[in-house]
Amino acid sequence: MQIKRWVAQASMRQWCLLGLLMSCFMMAVALYLQYGVGLEPCPLCIFQRVAVISAGVVFLIGAIHNPGKSGGLVYALLALIAVLTGIGVAGRHVWLQTLPPDSVPSCGPGLDYMMDMLPLWDVMARVLHGSGECAAVEGALWGVTLPQWTLLGFVVMATIPVMMLVSRLRYSGRTVREPAGQAS
Known part of the structure; x- marks a missing residue:
């Protein structure tokens, strides 16, 4: 019941801070694996980092702005x-x-090299097509590969903007119901 109440009452700033925290955590893990463990990111890993950073920037700006319903x-x-x-x-x-x-x-x-020599759309097409280095499994934790962990992280992170949408659309214009017998 408390979670439902928090979802209904959470401000856009709180949702955005939660998303920013998740983005920072995902980037911290990626940077630790690169600089602490020595795993070099493949092109698809770099694109995934761009997506994490993009979401983090949106969450950061949203937390600073703390918009109303339509801005949220x-x-x-x-x-x-x-x-x-x-x-x-x-x-x-x-x-x-x-x-x-x-x-x-x-x-x-x-x-x-591709970024220096090719147009951006060609680079994106080639990276998304994949390469041998992207298919190599370089590490796993509990039998789950790093891209699988990243996919799981994105799925968890997706719940934040979805809940932002749900809370704004569902609870807009009304407050959480007060217990019976209490006046507002």
Whole structure:
């Protein structure tokens, strides 16, 4: 009952701070794995980081702005777009890792080289097509690969803008019902 009450009463700032916290946690794990453990991110990993950072920026601006209903809907939709993009990229990464070895795309040039030499749309198409380095399973925790953990993180993060939308649409214009016998 307390969770339902919090969902109904949470301000956009609280929702955005929760989303920002989740984004910061995901980036902290990614940076620890890169600099602490030494795992180099593949191009799809970098695109997933862009999605996390994009959602985090939307949540940060939303927390600072603390908008009303219509502004909150805009921030929720923008955050949801960023998170759904991350889900798509992470899902593609998981799919690439499940391919049989003979079906894995060949390794292409590095992301830095492609960004220097190709138009942005071509870079995005090539990265999303995947490469051999994206299909390599470099680490797992409890039998779950890093892209699977990232996909799970994005799914959990997606609940935040969804709940922002639900709370604004469902509870707009009314307050949580007071216990019987008490006046407002």
